[in-house]
Amino acid sequence: MSASHGQKGSPVNASSKEPLLIVEGLRVAYGGIQAVRGITFHIDAGETVALIGANGAGKTSTLRALSRMLDAAGGSVRYLGKDISRLPPHRLVREGIALVPEGRGVFPRLTIAENLAMGAFTRDDKPKIARDIEHVFGLFPRLKEREKQLAGTLSGGEQQMLAIGRALMSRPKLLLLDEPSMGLAPIMVQKIFEVIRTVAAEGMTILLIEQNAKLALETSRRGYVLESGEITLTDEAEKLLHNPKVREAYLGE
């Protein structure tokens, strides 16, 4: 989880310019209803990419398919040059993809420290795990103060911090964030996004799924706009922020 982790020594960066993740023609359907209608996007190593859209646009379905919580109806997902669209979900962590689920999903009856230790389930290098827990506490001093508290008794914002911290504990190369701002007080949302920026600055590759388009775009390098299951716009985040269509539809202007 040091600044260089996932950057130096990773074969992608060393030899080729192929993106870390390439999604092509991804389709997700529930029964006969298509939630995602063949979307194509990519994420380069080290960048933060936002996937924005209204409620029901297919953001979470996209992420569920990527994280293999549900089966895609079609399309391919290539990660580090390898097709991962048929891998079982638990294998993704070992490949270096960590998901922060929607609604946080912390282990409520475990303490903060125990939750973080669980995040390192796939690892067995104890001294490094201990160091990484300290690193997470450095990112979220608030968690450190409540180290021995049960996760279920934390506020929504603190649980979100914990969920992100726990995902970092697997030392991922790619972090998938599902609606990190959902249901949080504005001040807490600011805090969470500050941390996301810090993690990104350390070199982490991040896919950010968000309803809060402004914050998401301000935090990302590039963005994709999802509408009724299709990508209708894509650009650098900065340009999307100034795009009249985006401003009208998602920024409330």
Place this chain on the structure above:
Amino acid sequence: MSKWLNLRSGLGLALVAAVLIALPFVAGMGGQAWVRILNFAILYAFLALGLNIVVGFAGLLDLGYIAFYAVGAYTWALLASPHFGIHLPFWAILPIGAVLACVAGATLGAPTLKLRGDYLAIVTLGFGEIVRIFMNNLNAPINITNGAQGITMIDPVVVGQFKFSATSTIFGMTVTGPQKYYFLLVLLALFVILVNFRLQHSRIGRAWQAIREDEIAAKAIGINTRNVKLLAFAMGASFGGIAGGIFAAMQGFVSPESFSLIESIMILAMVVLGGMGHIPGVILGAVLLTVLPEALRYAVVPAQKALFGEVLADPESLRMLIFGLALILVMRFRPAGLWPSPERRRELAEKAR
């Protein structure tokens, strides 16, 4: 300090051992019936610890656990009785019973992987009944289980020339059959306790804990939830299978009646009442729920005679009434169980704050 602690825990261990050794002889003074009750307490503790793996550790509500006990019992009954004329030794039957129960556990686990809570409870309940009804009806066209009459004259545990069913004299002491089984059961119970402790603090134990808390999050941190859940079912079931084998040998008789739904519920009650997921609590729950109803059986009639001069209420129904009331009271005042795990205590304390 640590030396002193070692001394203290050493003494404690010696004391527990002394009590465990003396217990069947003390109970024997009140008649062999009490030794048998003691044996059943240990057998149920064994079963409750097996179910604790599924319910307490992995958080999967299983209402058909008795089916695995039945599989173990019938395995012993069929492989060591005149019914088929097969008389295999115990060291062959117990593993076979454990493996068959394990297969039955995986059979139940596989189709129910996506179910949780109430839905899982209903399917497991159905499974338990299916197994019982099978035992009841597998007497035609080919007589396998002898139906509702059950199987009689089942071989006891025999090690070499040493028969567990008969009274013999060891070092000048008279040891009865039930007393011998007692020691066998204590040994088996120690084994299952050890396995439970090791499991709880292993990687698998942590994976179960994660699944119990939040299954999606468990997947997200890289746990193969399918395998880990199947493992919980299979391991819990194999302990049920071993217990069933000993039960058949001890009783010398099995019939489908012994494996009814109420038995599954009783074992679950032991786990919940004692303290789900907490090994000492589960043992306490099992011992209490086995011994107390029996003790009540002996107390109800004399108590009525002393109070009213005659027997007003049927002892059996009164016993169940008191028993039910006790369960309600415990759940009202100690919702986490009589001896809950530190985590559960912690959780309740935080909620109360």
